[in-house]
Amino acid sequence: MIELKGVRKVYPSHDGHPPVVALGGVDLTIQTQEFVCLLGPSGCGKTTLLKAIMGLLFLDAGEVRIDGRTVSGPGADRAMVFQNFALLPWADVMTNVAFGLDLRGVSRAERERKAREWIRAVGLEGFERHYPRQLSGGMQQRVGLARALAVDPRILLMDEPFGAVDAQTRRLLQEDLLALLEQSRKTVFFVTHSMEEAVLLGDRVVLMTPRPSRIREEIEVRLPRPRPPDVEKDPQFIELKEYLWQQLRAMQISTAGHDG
């Protein structure tokens, strides 16, 4: 279980810009093996919140607890998937996927075995010796996903992972992610700015507002799992998506004035 209590992060003033309150006291609880989607307009601190859970941030107030223990840095229980993939261009697919295992001191034979396994699981068998630039965006994010899953985390943190790929590829990646999670359940915290994606993937959608960045609302998604192929035609899916859009639109309009 992940618990956030009054998490506050202020980026100090920089080059004449005023300080930015990236997180203005966030309270949120994520149950074990729950899939929570964080939805909000851009610039509302979604990525900052993800980094706080990852333990990459120094918080100004509040705390993040995982199973009762306060997070003070990155840990073996968590792994992250990045929006821009964050693959190492000088390393081939095999080395990229095995990178996290390598940092954690896993022996070469063992990490190659595990990496091979996950490369196959994400559908990239045969591309082990290819370099990231030889792969398309969708394939690169499959590498990013395999790298995160290879360290066998209990918690998967995903930062708009499918935001940089085209619509068809995104849909395939979403389906494959759900299928992979059916096989090994994990706690997932998934940041997105897509309403469809949030409803399609999540057990719960958390809406976040900008300025001050807070949790505005938490909505249960009561769609069956595994999601049926025609889930987008489900009245509840449509209704929920519509509701989220209304909320997001209201937020965008109310903040448009502040953005100037």
Next chain:
Amino acid sequence: MAGGDQEAARQSVRAKIMSLERGRGNDPSRLLKWSLRLGSFAALALSWELLARVANSLLVPTFTETLAALVRLLMTSRLWGALWISNQAMALGFGLAAVTGVAVGFLMGRWRAAERFLEPYLSILLVMPMSAVIPIIIMATGLGLASRVMVVFSFAFATIAINTRAGVRMIEPSWIEMTRAFGATERQLWLAILLRGASPAVLMGLRLGLIRAVSGMITMELLLIAVGVGRLILHFQGNLEAAEMYAIVIVVIAEAVLLTQICQRFEVSRFTKYSDRQRYSRAASWADQAVAE
């Protein structure tokens, strides 16, 4: 995304990419390339020979005279002794510049404070006409090896530092974040990301710095401290032994070319594996479709 069809599709993609890769080895245009290069060299040598014969001057040796002088010189200890003396200063000065230049480049690339502190001097060092500084260095350190090492150092240092800094800055913040997210120690971060990520630019900086070091060595030997190769050039110039002088200059050029070629080979062999190769782009997009289907 499962099934035998897909496996077949992947196999064919791999075959396609591998055939693209193989295409590079036995390229028929290789022969053409080398014959053009040889042809260009032959044309240069021939026109040199003809022009020198037409000029018919004691001060302009022909190509064949220069070649003969070169062979004579290569068999004496005079040339090798001079090269040894010159390259002592070169190697020491360049080694010093490499170590400090890379260190300063990393410092400036990683820490804003170091950047603010050092940036003005580095900028000045880069644009300053070096020949003007040589007298200062000689006045400060005398006419010995130390001052020659210092001159070579000051020729090469800024180039190496600036390229290293550029390399460090090209490291994507997301690589660092990703590495930290896996719980890497500071040491792991340096080894796996910072040193590795900056190394293409560092190697390029070292290569360019080496060129600067060679020119520093010769400039100083010609201008102020007549030792080594520079002294030999001045000696033959004074004696109007034109062919010998030309031959020495050719030796210096050959050394510079050889050194940079070695560096370049090293860079290429290490880093072309992931460099952007256009010919992959079509195969890669095709491959993605196969996976998507």
